[in-house]
Amino acid sequence: MAALPFSDREFKVIADIMYEAAGLSFNDSKKSLIHSRLSPRIHKLGLQSFADYIEILGDETQGAEFQMAVDLLTTNETYFFREPKHYDLLQQEFATYGPSRSLHVWSAASSFGDEAYSTAMLMADMQMRGQIGAGWSILATDISHRVLLSAKEGVFPEDRLRAVSPERLRRYCLRGEGPSQGQVLVQDKIRQKVQFGQLNLCKPFDGLGPFDVVFLRNVLIYFDPPTKTDVVDRVLATLKPGGLFFLGTAEGRVPCKTPITPVIPGAFRKNA
Ligand SMILES: C[S@@+](CC[C@H](N)C(=O)[O-])C[C@H]1O[C@@H](n2cnc3c(N)ncnc32)[C@H](O)[C@@H]1O
Structure with a gap:
């Protein structure tokens, strides 16, 4: 299939739409990435050009296609107990709180929910041992409607639960059999927590x-x-003073006005 022409102007329009609506930042070096990720979609929709696609992206009634473009331009990669040291720290931290304290966790940019379900398993274990009470809950949000639908179902390829x-x-968990072989269902007792x-992190999320x-x-x-x-x-404004804040370990420390103190790589405590 012939490569679709993609002018600098078209690149700029798409980059601007993605920045305005989702905060995604694409500098000039990302032109070929946008071209390679979106071209197959444009062909699939039977459109003739990037200009046709831009028209759809700019049309507010076509939100589903905007979502699709965000999905194609970002990665949803995630897996259970990613960065195990973060979960070790969480367990140590919760163990100091005692069973009477209610606990609320937010997995912002949760993707398919692996992070939230890992935390729920850890907390369910701690509740079973009497280290925390039953009053805990986890909120998991993402900009992508598609990953959230899948997250709610709680079905994962086995490999994602390797840790x-x-x-x-x-x-x-329940292991699938027959046609569901190779898949794992997270049980309802975890899913319901x-x-x-x-939630789009680049828009206000007051309250x-x-x-x-x-x-x-x-x-x-x-x-x-x-x-x-x-x-x-x-995001830090939603965290209680003394609460733990996790970033990816590769992300380093992000400049912010809110005072935070590093605890281990990728983990910070909001100052009291
Ligand atoms: C690589 S995944 C991270 C998943 C998980 N936090 C982890 O570390 O394993 C990045 C997620 O960020 C989401 N995302 C990208 N832009 C976003 C935005 N503006 N607001 C909320 N989520 C966003 C994507 O949809 C994707 O699911």
């Missing part, structure tokens, strides 16, 4: 929280420096 211990797999919702712990891992890579700082400060 889940055999005991947790037995306690909280996680509430999923659509959320306060949370004891917030995960904001592996999403800031898409944002430019001012957007990163703005998002981090607004």
